[in-house]
Amino acid sequence: MTAQHKIGSGFGHDSTADDVLAGIDLTGKLAVVTGGYSGLGLETTKALTKAGAHVVVPARRPDAAREALAGVDGVEVDELDLGDLESVRAFADRFLASGRSIDLMIDNAAVMASPETRVGPGWEAQFATNHLGHFALVNRLWPAIAADGAARVVSVSSSAHRRSDIRWDDLEFRQGYDKWAAYGQAKTANALFAVQLDALGKDSGVRAFTLHPGGILTPLQRHLPREEMVALGWIDEDGNLLSPHFKSPEQGAATQVWAATSLQLADEGGVFCEDCEIAEVSVDGPYGVRPYAIDPASAARLWTVSAELTGVNAFG
Incomplete structure (x- = not known):
């Protein structure tokens, strides 16, 4: 695991995905971007294809994905519902049957602050979709990810991780549901x-990164009523952005694209990034990563729990 300290990347809050890809040729590379047809995922897909990558976009709504990606060259769409482990297995089987390897895996899809919903065997939907679905997906795709010995896996987190550590005694929010705490835990x-994953995969040449993309208004906010976003100080009554910290979608996609491709991160891994930079550790305040979100013991414990819940473990 790399030291959790800034490296002087030269990029920052206002950098775009195209900025961080300047001079990087991804011709011949294959990327998988979950949710790569909406919000930050769409901008990520566009930037990667412009740099020459072929992008596979697994989508819960494949017809909507094809419509959103019309006119973007170098993209293929397939069906995947991260809240359904059978759908995850089916997608992974189809991809592995193609015999292709994966160079860049970006776990971008998410649900945020949704009403209490149960999926699968009764799992809380945000934890199940944002975490367990991606956990199962990466583990099932592991033969393709590890095939070439130089892949990167990017797990899109959020500053909302500060809202909750892992609730080891109540992962599924059986003892009272709070949509923001559930999102934070996820x-x-x-x-x-x-x-x-970085600890387990680096011997195979695979490195993993996580990040906060920044505050961006995208379809991710679909479960939030306007009055709540006004109360949070994000927008005014007319829907205009108020916070100077918010980014455009092109800026919001930059950190995950940087983590997936930057030569500055060669031989690095296991770190939390923000604003196209490795974040500092912070116990309070609006920036940085909380210590519990990068704790190796907690990471190993969560891996074991996730493998037990999903029945999938490429390293078991």
Whole structure:
């Protein structure tokens, strides 16, 4: 695991995905971007294809994905519902049958602050979709990810990880549901997943990263009523952005694209990034990563729990 300190990347809050890809040729590379047809995922897909990559976009709504990606060359769409482990297995089987390897795996899809919903065997939907679905997907795709010995896996977390550590005694929010705490736990899980995957995968040449993309208004906010976003200080009554910290979608996609491709991160891994830079550790305040979200012991424990829940473990 790389030291969790800034490296002086030269990029920052306002950098775009195209900025961080300047001079990088991804011709011949294959990327998988979950949710790569909406919000940050769409901008990520566009930037990667412009740099020459072929992008596979697994989508819960493949027809909507094809419509959103019309006119973008170098993309293929397939069906995947991260909240359904059978759908995850079916997608992975189809991909592995193609015999292709994966160079860049970006776990971008997410649900945020949704009403209490149960999926699968009764799992809380944000934890199940944002974390367990991606956990199962990466583990099932592992033969393709490890094939060439130089892949990167990027797990998109959020500053919302600060809202909750892993609730080891109540992962599924059986003792009272809070949509923001549930989202926070899921985003902490996304971060810890990258920490443990990097530890397990680096001997195979695979490195993993996690990140906060920044505040961006995208379809991710579909479960939030306007009055709640006004109360949070994000927008005014007319829907105009108020926070100077918000990014455009092109800026929001930059950190995950940087983590997936930057030569500055060669031989690095297991770190939390923000603003196209390795983040500093912070116990309070609006920036940085909380210590519990990059704790190796917690990451290993969550991996074990996730493998037991999903029945999938490429390293078992």
